[in-house]
Amino acid sequence: MTNTFLETVKGKLIISCQALPDEPLHSSFIMARMARAAKRAGAVGIRANSVVDIQAIQDETDLPMIGIAKTNYPDSPVYITPTMKEMRAVAATGVEVVACQVTGEPRPNGEKLADIVAQFKQEFPDTLLMADTDILENALIADELGFDIIGTTMRGYTPKSQGTNVADNDFEYLKAVLKQVKHPVVAEGKIDTPEKMKRCLELGCQAVVVGGAITRPLEIASRFIAAL
Numbered sequence: 001m002t003n004t005f006l007e008t009v010k011g012k013l014i015i016s017c018q019a020l021p022d023e024p025l026h027s028s029f030i031m032a033r034m035a036r037a038a039k040r041a042g043a044v045g046i047r048a049n050s051v052v053d054i055q056a057i058q059d060e061t062d063l064p065m066i067g068i069a070k071t072n073y074p075d076s077p078v079y080i081t082p083t084m085k086e087m088r089a090v091a092a093t094g095v096e097v098v099a100c101q102v103t104g105e106p107r108p109n110g111e112k113l114a115d116i117v118a119q120f121k122q123e124f125p126d127t128l129l130m131a132d133t134d135i136l137e138n139a140l141i142a143d144e145l146g147f148d149i150i151g152t153t154m155r156g157y158t159p160k161s162q163g164t165n166v167a168d169n170d171f172e173y174l175k176a177v178l179k180q181v182k183h184p185v186v187a188e189g190k191i192d193t194p195e196k197m198k199r200c201l202e203l204g205c206q207a208v209v210v211g212g213a214i215t216r217p218l219e220i221a222s223r224f225i226a227a228l
């Protein structure tokens with residue numbers, strides 16, 4: 001089976017439909033309806049968290065997906081699909097891409113990223129791997145390890161990238177990543193306007209993932225309230 005994800009999403013928008021248990025819209029039903037809206041608007045892919053949400057969205061749309069499983073462990077700050085166990089569970093849903101966090105911090109249970117990548121590629125040769133990175137050093141590590149997609153997802157969310165935003169100085173960071181990695185780059189994280197999305201594509205990203213600015217009403221409403 002050939003995985004056509006990269007060609008399908010090229011130059012286009014992927015919408016992240018996620019709501020954690022403490023968020024107002026936490027519900028697989030609602031996430032599936034978010035995906036329905038995303039598809040109707042013209043999105044070419046969906047990013048989703050948890051096996052149940054992924055399955056509900058698969059029942060609703062035929063769009064290719066980036067799947068993750070956010071899971072907290074007491075011994076590690078890495079939470080996006082952090083161990084082989086979550087990687088397997090997400091891949092088993094049949095998603096086209098499994099994404100996991102690549103931020104340089106120790107993983108739960110002492111698992112090593114290089115081992116996870118090798119194991120995953122052996123078990124799921126048709127599924128693409130996406131790295132959710134925060135700084136250039138980790139983007140380069142992911143690139144070397146053979147991740148198929150380098151994402152900027154964790155930019156601004158880790159101690160080493162705190163206070164930064166992927167859009168700073170006309171996407172200066174994104175430009176550096178694009179220049180230095182071999183694999184396709186997907187811009188993700190705090191891309192909150194159509195103009196920013198277009199700029200990422202102009203700069204050479206394979207695709208853009210937008211989440212909160214489209215699918216998190218609490219976040220959207222709060223921006224309006226903050227302007228009062």
Ligand SMILES: CC(=O)N[C@H](C=O)[C@@H](O)[C@H](O)[C@H](O)COP(=O)(O)O
Pocket residue numbers: 016018068080153154157188189190191209210211212213
């Ligand atoms: C840092 C982290 O945990 N990011 C998560 C990764 O899946 C999601 O909560 C984000 O919504 C997603 O990356 C899209 O980004 P934004 O919502 O900023 O457009």
